[in-house]
Amino acid sequence: MTQLWEEREKRRHQRIALEVEVLLVTNGAMLPGRTQDISESGMAAILPVELHEGAEVELQIKLPAGTQTVRATVRNHNVYRHGFEFAQPLHGFT
DSSP states (O other): OOHHHHHHHHOSSOOEEOOOEEEEEETTEEEEEEEEEEOSSEEEEEOSSOOOTTOEEEEEEEETTEEEEEEEEEEEEETTEEEEEESSOOOSOO
């Protein structure tokens, strides 16, 4: 098995590629970013800051059906690319 296949097998929900605007709200700051992919339980986004793993944030995601606001936890990051886990599943995002 390839590493990419093994990583996908660990996911609870399938992610789909989606590039839309996202606004990160944390500690009174509002920072713009861009999603890379999304699922019911989380997403990856590029942001202009480095957040620490475990940080809790609010994300305002500009989906085609309208803006969704969700609470999320930073699960991983690689410089400006961050992986978030939603506090509650996001339904109907496609």
